[in-house]
Amino acid sequence: MQNEIRSVMGKIWGGVRLIGRVALTLLVVAGAVFAVQFGSSELAQRADAAPAPDAAPLIPVSTSPLIVENGYDVTRAFVGQVEPQKTVSLSFELPGRLSEITANEGDWVEKGQILASQDLSLLISERTRLTASRSAAEAQLRFAEQTVARNAELNQRGFASQAGLDEALSRQDELRARIAEIDASLENVAIRIAKSQITAPFDGRVTERLVDGGETLGAGQRVFGLVELRKPQVRIGVPLDLTDARLGKPTIEVDGAAHTATLVTLRPDIDPVTRTRTAVFEIDTDTQLAFGQTARLIVTETIDIPGLWLPTTSLKEGVRGQWTILTVDPDDIVRAASVEILHAESDRVFVRGAFPDGTQLIDAGPQRVTVGQQVTTKNTL
Secondary structure (H helix, E strand, O other): OHHHHHHHHHHHHHHHHHHHHHHHHHHHHHHHHHHHHHHHHHHHHHHHHOOOOOOOOOEEEEEEEOOOEOOEEEEEEEEEEEEOOOEEEEEOOOOEEEEEEOOOOOOEEOOOOEEEEEOOHHHHHHHHHHHHHHHHHHHHHHHHHHHHHHHHHHHHHOOOOHHHHHHHHHHHHHHHHHHHHHHHHHHHHHHHHHOOEEEOOOOEEEEEEOOOOOOEEOOOOEEEEEEOOOOOEEEEEEOOOOOOHHHOOOEEEEOOEEEEEEEEEEOOOOOOOOOOEEEEEEEOOOOOOOOOOEEEEEEEEEEOOOEEEEEHHHEEEOHHHOEEEEEEOOOOEEEEEEEEEEEEOOOEEEEEOOOOOOOEEEEEOHHHOOOOOEEEEEEOO
């Protein structure tokens, strides 16, 4: 019986101790919860009492309006060289000894000016001989004409035969033919004397002199080089798509200076090496240009495609090779837009794309902001 009582009392005491431990645990948890709530309330009160921090300032960005244009101009350049309108090699047509030369390299000469002469002694001697022969023939002709007149009168009176008259007429005709032959020989001598001189065929400058005087020259042997200085020309190879109408009044640059030019001719044949057509231009300038200088033909063409010009600083590389720009909508929020580049120059590009009304372009420093960010705008135009 006592053992049973002890067992019951032991169980009761164990239950009391368990209840005590649970009560103690609940008391600790309740204290912790109270401490947390009290601390949170205290922190909230302190936070409410502290002054609120200032809002971060908006980033200013440089913007400009997006102006759509109907097209853009493309400037193309083609290289050629300056050359004279006329350039000739001067020589004697007939062989002979050079007796006099009156022009040197670099001399300015006028049309018809004598530049060199051959020895004329043999031609002058032949001309003298022919002149004397003509005088003798003229004297004989005068006697023959008198003989014909006398024989004609005597024949009418019956004192001379018809045969005598015919013989006198024949002698007269023979002398007249001989004089004509001598005149032809004198004309030949005069032509040869004229061809024994080299004269300038036009106003120009002597570029070279290949003889010094005293030489015996063959027919066609080169003596001088001569170029015309009036309004130099430029010869340039141009692609097949450039027609006469598109080359009407272009600009040609020589040594950095721009000159207006006039198209002289556009050859119809194609150069087999360059696959271009040769265009010849006359430069409208009074400035003396050096022949052989490099010249650049500047041709401006208008491409009729709507788009707009953007500075290269406004471009950002997008995904898959696309280009994007950052814009600012009417609410000053940064937006991204894809564009297609149609033409590029050193500091700007011509693009096309779709943009809502009122959109402003961030034209400088797009890397400073991100899409969706609110900014303040500073218009550069």
